[in-house]
Amino acid sequence: MIIIKEKFIPVQIDQELCMKCERCVNACRQEAIYFEDGIRLVDYSKCKGCLACVQVCPRNAIEVTSVTSEKVLTIKIEHEKCNMCLRCINENGAFCPNNLYYLGKVKDKDGKEIDGIRFKFSEVDKCQGCLKCELSCPQDAIKIVKFEN
Structure with a gap:
């Protein structure tokens, strides 16, 4: 049996608002948020949708598109x-x-x-x-x- 898994975690990071303070990185217990070439990214295979990153961001650079946790x-x-x-x-x-x-x-x-x-x-x-x-x-x-x- 094959299961094709499609997944969406609606966490998005606005790179212009992000001040790279690393609060989201430290808040994420799943280690889903990381830097690549100076850009903050989300590894959706690790993200559990806990929204800890959204809660600690001082500039509201991380948002969830109208889907509650x-x-x-x-x-x-x-x-x-x-x-x-x-x-x-x-x-x-x-x-x-x-x-x-x-x-x-x-x-x-x-x-x-x-x-x-x-x-x-x-x-x-x-x-x-x-x-x-x-x-x-x-x-x-x-x-x-x-x-x-």
Whole structure:
């Protein structure tokens, strides 16, 4: 079974506001914030969405795009379970109130590109955290995992 994990942690750092005081680096227990060529970056594979960095930043250079810490999540789409019924795309809001799923390219277990269901992470701020997608998928192929602080 292959699980393609798509993840979004909406922490963004405004480099112009950042004064490189390192408070965010020291506050981050996951060591997710780091410097590269003088620019502060976030390693999203380490970030747990605790928002400690946001709370300690004196210049509000770190922001979370309209998603509260309770709604920061990982979306797992198990493409081998998905039978491409397209309910997540075609039900015009009944499956996902903001129509955040689309048909796109994914990789199968052999690494070959195939058509599959994708999540619009560029519009994740529209996600309400309602869990309708997970509850409505007839193949149980969509899983929502919330981060714990």
